[in-house]
Amino acid sequence: MESQVDVLIVGGGLAGSLTALKFAIAKPELKLLLIESSGKLGGNKTWSFHESDLTEDQLSWIKPMVARSWKSTRVQFPRLDRTIDVGYHSFRSEDLHSYVTERLGESVMLETEVDKVSEHKVYLKNGEIIEAHLVLDARGIDYVPTPKLNGFQKFIGFDLLLEEPHGLESPVIMDATCPQLEGFRFFYLLPWDANRLLIEETFYSDTPDLNRERISRSILSYAERKGWKVKKVEREETGVLPIPMTAYYIPNSHTGEAIPIGTRGGYFHATTGYSLADAARFADLLLASPTYATGAVRESLMKSRRKWLSKQRFYRMLNRFLFYASEPSLRYQVLQHFYEQPQEVVERFYGGRTTWSDRLRILSGRPPVPLNKALKSLTERSVQARFGGPQ
Numbered sequence: 001m002e003s004q005v006d007v008l009i010v011g012g013g014l015a016g017s018l019t020a021l022k023f024a025i026a027k028p029e030l031k032l033l034l035i036e037s038s039g040k041l042g043g044n045k046t047w048s049f050h051e052s053d054l055t056e057d058q059l060s061w062i063k064p065m066v067a068r069s070w071k072s073t074r075v076q077f078p079r080l081d082r083t084i085d086v087g088y089h090s091f092r093s094e095d096l097h098s099y100v101t102e103r104l105g106e107s108v109m110l111e112t113e114v115d116k117v118s119e120h121k122v123y124l125k126n127g128e129i130i131e132a133h134l135v136l137d138a139r140g141i142d143y144v145p146t147p148k149l150n151g152f153q154k155f156i157g158f159d160l161l162l163e164e165p166h167g168l169e170s171p172v173i174m175d176a177t178c179p180q181l182e183g184f185r186f187f188y189l190l191p192w193d194a195n196r197l198l199i200e201e202t203f204y205s206d207t208p209d210l211n212r213e214r215i216s217r218s219i220l221s222y223a224e225r226k227g228w229k230v231k232k233v234e235r236e237e238t239g240v241l242p243i244p245m246t247a248y249y250i251p252n253s254h255t256g257e258a259i260p261i262g263t264r265g266g267y268f269h270a271t272t273g274y275s276l277a278d279a280a281r282f283a284d285l286l287l288a289s290p291t292y293a294t295g296a297v298r299e300s301l302m303k304s305r306r307k308w309l310s311k312q313r314f315y316r317m318l319n320r321f322l323f324y325a326s327e328p329s330l331r332y333q334v335l336q337h338f339y340e341q342p343q344e345v346v347e348r349f350y351g352g353r354t355t356w357s358d359r360l361r362i363l364s365g366r367p368p369v370p371l372n373k374a375l376k377s378l379t380e381r382s383v384q385a386r387f388g389g390p391q
């Protein structure tokens with residue numbers, strides 16, 4: 001087949017951009033194209049990750065985008081205040097956009113909407129067809145998450161400019177000392193510089209609805225309670241991430257189709273909803289294929305995909321414990337118990353590398369889960385039978 005392009009990635013969000021970046025670095029001889037419908041890569045988000053989520057090599061090619069790094073983070077619960085001594089890094093969509101567009105140059109095609117994708121062809125809305133040896137579909141989540149088969153991690157964040165320094169040295173990834181509303185509720189604090197701070201109010205909730213007005217007031221009154229005078233709200237971001245109970249959201253990758261990557265392929269941590277580590281991991285796996293044609297790459301991904309699927313099963317079970325078996329106002333206790341574990345257990349959890357002994361530790365102790373409810377939530381099949389499949 002006479003292809004115009006070697007590797008064509010549709011969707012310039014986090015996964016599409018990171019995968020394109022990795023190809024550009026590792027295989028500069030390949031003709032690469034990244035197509036994004038909007039005028040900017042990455043949307044409007046702040047991405048954070050623990051240093052231990054990534055390998056050294058992954059850190060080396062992702063770190064140039066990082067806007068701010070810290071040596072540790074903190075979590076606060078009613079009976080736990082703990083510092084986690086692992087590096088933490090954050091960057092925003094604009095950091096991703098400027099770095100990736102600079103590195104990729106003409107390989108980035110913005111403001112181009114794709115209508116359809118197949119194994120070797122991409123059909124643009126303007127009628128143009130582009131052929132490629134390898135087509136990756138990174139257009140983001142393509143289903144409406146069904147409540148009951150999903151919980152939701154929903155949040156609104158404000159980047160605040162303060163009148164005076166806030167005094168925080170490191171991020172607080174969970175301040176759950178607040179009243180527990182709508183399930184598990186906490187504030188997330190990212191100190192960009194002495195006077196700038198991202199405050200996000202987050203809920204692990206049964207519903208996807210966000211009351212923007214109420215949450216805005218609540219973020220500002222949280223700042224006030226801390227003694228921080230707000231000069232200006234410089235930026236706002238919103239997220240509603242599905243927290244799945246069963247595997248239905250993970251599509252199979254079929255012959256004749258492009259390979260779904262990123263959240264399109266279901267590749268995110270089922271409990272945290274985060275996808276950066278998986279995006280980096282799968283970029284490496286794609287690169288490790290002996291040849292770069294869609295069919296061959298699909299085949300070569302199979303083994304690692306099976307391993308990844310098996311790890312995710314545990315996180316979905318934890319979600320069922322959290323959402324089905326524990327009282328919404330006591331969900332925080334499951335997380336509090338988790339953060340009492342040794343640091344390596346916490347690191348492996350975030351990185352999606354939880355071991356069998358970690359699982360026992362996380363589920364042991366006295367979580368606020370009555371045994372009969374826990375047993376009912378145990379299998380995906382029982383949940384599917386109770387709530388039915390996605391509509």
Ligand SMILES: Cc1cc2nc3c(=O)[nH]c(=O)nc-3n(C[C@H](O)[C@H](O)[C@H](O)COP(=O)(O)OP(=O)(O)OC[C@H]3O[C@@H](n4cnc5c(N)ncnc54)[C@H](O)[C@@H]3O)c2cc1C
Nearest residue numbers: 011013014015037047048114139140239262263274275276
């Ligand atoms: C506010 C927010 C903060 C988050 N923070 C973190 C975090 O700190 N750490 C973390 O790991 N995860 C985080 N996540 C979760 C997850 O990592 C992100 O949602 C991530 O952006 C998902 O990446 P993706 O590439 O799979 O999908 P998306 O980022 O949704 O990208 C899909 C892209 O495809 C484009 N597209 C869609 N349709 C077409 C089309 N027809 N033609 C062309 N282009 C198209 C879209 O415009 C978009 O740019 C966050 C999510 C949100 C919403």
